[in-house]
Amino acid sequence: xxxxxISRGSYSKGKQVAEKVAERLGYECISRDVLLDASDRFNIPxxxxxxxxxxxxxxxxxxxxxxxxxxxxxxxxxxxxxANDNVVYHGLAGHMLLSGVPNVxxxxxxxxxxxxxxxxxxxEVISEEDARVLLEKDDEERxxxxxxxxxxxxxxxxxxxxxxxxxxxxxxxxxDFICEAATKDRFKTTExxxxxxxxxxxxxxxxxxxxxxxFDAKVTAESGNVLIFTEAGExxxxxxxxxxxxxxxxxxxxNNLEVHVGVPIPEDAL
Amino acid sequence: xxxxxxxxxxxRTGREIGxxxxxxxxxxxxxxxxxxxxxEKYGLQDEKLVKALEEIPSFLGLSSKFWKRYLACxxxxxxxxxLDDNVVCHGLAAHLYVLGVSHALKVRVLSDxxxxxxxxxxxxxxxxxxxxxxxxxxEEKSRKWxxxxxxxxxxxxxxxxxxxxxAQIDPDEAVKTIVDMAGYRKFQPMTYSIKxxxxxxxxxxxxxxxxxxxxxxxxxxxxxxxxxxxxxxKREKRKRTEAIKELAGGIEGVNYVEVHVATDxxxxxxxxxx
Numbered sequence: 001x002x003x004x005x006i007s008r009g010s011y012s013k014g015k016q017v018a019e020k021v022a023e024r025l026g027y028e029c030i031s032r033d034v035l036l037d038a039s040d041r042f043n044i045p046x047x048x049x050x051x052x053x054x055x056x057x058x059x060x061x062x063x064x065x066x067x068x069x070x071x072x073x074x075x076x077x078x079x080x081x082x083a084n085d086n087v088v089y090h091g092l093a094g095h096m097l098l099s100g101v102p103n104v105x106x107x108x109x110x111x112x113x114x115x116x117x118x119x120x121x122x123x124e125v126i127s128e129e130d131a132r133v134l135l136e137k138d139d140e141e142r143x144x145x146x147x148x149x150x151x152x153x154x155x156x157x158x159x160x161x162x163x164x165x166x167x168x169x170x171x172x173x174x175x176d177f178i179c180e181a182a183t184k185d186r187f188k189t190t191e192x193x194x195x196x197x198x199x200x201x202x203x204x205x206x207x208x209x210x211x212x213x214x215f216d217a218k219v220t221a222e223s224g225n226v227l228i229f230t231e232a233g234e235x236x237x238x239x240x241x242x243x244x245x246x247x248x249x250x251x252x253x254x255n256n257l258e259v260h261v262g263v264p265i266p267e268d269a270l
Numbered sequence: 271x272x273x274x275x276x277x278x279x280x281x282r283t284g285r286e287i288g289x290x291x292x293x294x295x296x297x298x299x300x301x302x303x304x305x306x307x308x309x310e311k312y313g314l315q316d317e318k319l320v321k322a323l324e325e326i327p328s329f330l331g332l333s334s335k336f337w338k339r340y341l342a343c344x345x346x347x348x349x350x351x352x353l354d355d356n357v358v359c360h361g362l363a364a365h366l367y368v369l370g371v372s373h374a375l376k377v378r379v380l381s382d383x384x385x386x387x388x389x390x391x392x393x394x395x396x397x398x399x400x401x402x403x404x405x406x407x408x409e410e411k412s413r414k415w416x417x418x419x420x421x422x423x424x425x426x427x428x429x430x431x432x433x434x435x436x437a438q439i440d441p442d443e444a445v446k447t448i449v450d451m452a453g454y455r456k457f458q459p460m461t462y463s464i465k466x467x468x469x470x471x472x473x474x475x476x477x478x479x480x481x482x483x484x485x486x487x488x489x490x491x492x493x494x495x496x497x498x499x500x501x502x503x504k505r506e507k508r509k510r511t512e513a514i515k516e517l518a519g520g521i522e523g524v525n526y527v528e529v530h531v532a533t534d535x536x537x538x539x540x541x542x543x544x
Contacts, residue, residue, distance in 0.1 A: 105438075108427070110427055110428055112428070155426070155427070156425075157378065157380060157425070157427045157433040157435070158380050158383065158409075158435060158437075160433070160435060161434070161435050161437065161438050161439055162432065162433070162434060162435070162439075163427040163430075163432065163433035164431075164432055165427065165428060165430060165431050165432065167431070168372065168375075168431050168454075168456050168457065169431055169432065169451070169454075173451075173454065176450075177432070177447060177450075180447070181439065181443070181447075184439075184440070184443060186438050186439070186440070187438070
């Protein structure tokens, strides 16, 4: 039917909205589960993945490409989940991690700072000032994270199909609007969309398998034909080709795999 | 019934959604057609009012003093229209000055970026990268305009109840969503929200009148009491207070005028130095 991503700040009631939407539509609601999947599959402690998806990259990270590596793992795990369709994903950067998937309804839930502060004070039993500082820091980290890795501001409304402000509108109103939008033809999974998601899923799996240490390798996939692009030097490319050969046997669904060195990289390559 | 205020990144898109919403729900549609009577009333030029809604003051364009006056005139006329209720309003920046009125439903509609790109681009076949930059510049311009004019960022989604992007959502579906929302009980007018709007309308009328002589005035209203804030040098304070009281007191609906005159420290310092 459809794939829905719900982006939210902390204490913005986005989690409640996501859970209710999933319940109403009979969809699977996923968030942290994706990190657990990625943690199991790639044998990385969950806490490292949480940091990768939450904290803005440090200067050192930018050289080590640590975050890109973890994000490739998370993206691969998320793509596996959404391949089954009928999914509501809430959490950080769903709309970014699923870029390229055609039928995603992208929603952002926002709430007034005063309401968020009150919710945090109640839950953490802290002062108003402490709650404000924590929320502002959290928002800033998320902003920096998305800007550094994707070059966009998560507060930019044009990234979403719907932005719902929980103030006059309630959680239940937001659920109504999202469910209504999700049933539109535009967001229904057609056979061609299904193929595209399958191709993206395969490209993500290959990318995740290569990203450490070939973080600069770009991948596309279509009907089981995988193309890997690199601009690396001959020695590095040789190693990449060797690793790519192994992947043909390791990853299910690959019919043919080619490595292209020094050719223009398609825009949609991961 | 509620007031529906539509804001958009494109005048054409906002108008299309606004008109369709008004038609669907049976409300009046208020747009820039209300400007010619305003021009007539105050002896202004129509195109300058439209320009004031789109551009900030510049050396070769509008002067800051006139720009502020034009915006105040537009604000006054718009608020007067909104008092009538059952109104869909677009193109008059009402989302930036109708604040704290619970029966005003505010929606921002974002155009399909491809359509907006074509609209903004003079070349039929502009490269995507160029169009992207153009869209960014367009957004930055409206952000700057709204911050300079009303100290609010119109691209910030927290200034609206909902933001709908037409990139994937059909305009008719957007209209249906807005109409559905307008039917919600929480957007129905209440005694307090009507009073808030009336206060804003009265303050708007007083401000337009006072601005001619005192361009820096800030006006708020509570019922029939009007509070005016301004700046003057010490020796002018009494004279200015009396002038404001006389002018504002003559406006229909005003019973009491309270004037707060702060010392204009820059002028005071300049005069002392002379």
